[in-house]
Amino acid sequence: xxxxxxxxxxxxxxxxxxxxxxxxxxxxxxxxxxxxxxxxxxxxxxxxxxxxxxxxxxxxxxxxxxxxxxxxxxxxxxxxxxxxxxxxxxxxxxxxxxxxxxxxxxxxxxxxxxxxxxxxxxxxxxxxxxxxxxxxxxxxxxxxxxxxxxxxxxx
Numbered sequence: 504x505x506x507x508x509x510x511x512x513x514x515x516x517x518x519x520x521x522x523x524x525x526x527x528x529x530x531x532x533x534x535x536x537x538x539x540x541x542x543x544x545x546x547x548x549x550x551x552x553x554x555x556x557x558x559x560x561x562x563x564x565x566x567x568x569x570x571x572x573x574x575x576x577x578x579x580x581x582x583x584x585x586x587x588x589x590x591x592x593x594x595x596x597x598x599x600x601x602x603x604x605x606x607x608x609x610x611x612x613x614x615x616x617x618x619x620x621x622x623x624x625x626x627x628x629x630x631x632x633x634x635x636x637x638x639x640x641x642x643x644x645x646x647x648x649x650x651x652x653x654x655x656x657x658x
Contacts (some may be wrong), residue, residue, distance in 0.1 A: 519581035525597030526551035532588060532604035536642060537579045538653075539610050547601050549592040558591045576606070584608040609640050611654050627654055 530548035537543040549555055549572070559569035566574065572587065587603040611619050613626035630638035630646045638646045640653040 517538075518545065520648050523552035523594075524550070526555055526592040526594050526599045528592065528599055528601050529647055531602045532590060536607040536609060537576070538611075538640075539581060539608060540578050542572065542578060543576045543606050545576075545588050545590075548572070548588045549599070551592070551594050551657065552596060553595065556593050560589050561593070562587050563589075579606070579608045581608055581610060610637075610656045611640075613654075614632055624654070626630065627651060 526549050528547055528549050530546075532545040532547050535543040536544060541593060545559070547557070549557075557570050557572055559566045559574040565637070570592075574590070576583070583606055586606045588606060589603050590601045592599050611623060613623045613630075616622065627638050627646065627650065631651075633646055638650060640650040643649065
């Protein structure tokens with residue numbers, strides 16, 4: 504009786520493809536808050552057969568050079584407010600895309616005059632113990648001492 508066998512390397516390669524795990528996100532990127540001019544950090548944890556390749560996206564478009572498990576934005580501007588960040592993780596078996604993480608960009612310019620001055624502090628004081636969103640710098644739902652300290656930390 505004559506039997507034919509595939510070369511060992513070909514069968515091992517097929518076995519490896521069949522048993523190697525595709526990437527899985529084990530910790531999703533989290534929402535971030537930054538003040539205008541600050542950076543924001545996003546990260547993901549993933550498992551799967553190595554090597555794992557990463558590609559971060561902002562609002563669905565790939566970010567050039569953002570190819571590691573973490574990403575730090577450039578200095579933020581008000582136009583970055585509400586941007587959505589996600590990351591694709593791939594290996595030789597498959598690809599997984601993370602959930603979106605939202606970037607909230609806050610400004611210490613509370614009265615909109617493009618200056619940081621005593622008028623902004625007055626706007627913060629008038630909003631104290633209210634829920635005015637532009638003065639709620641820590642997104643707690645109320646303007647309080649934490650917001651005053653965050654505003655003052657900018658100087």
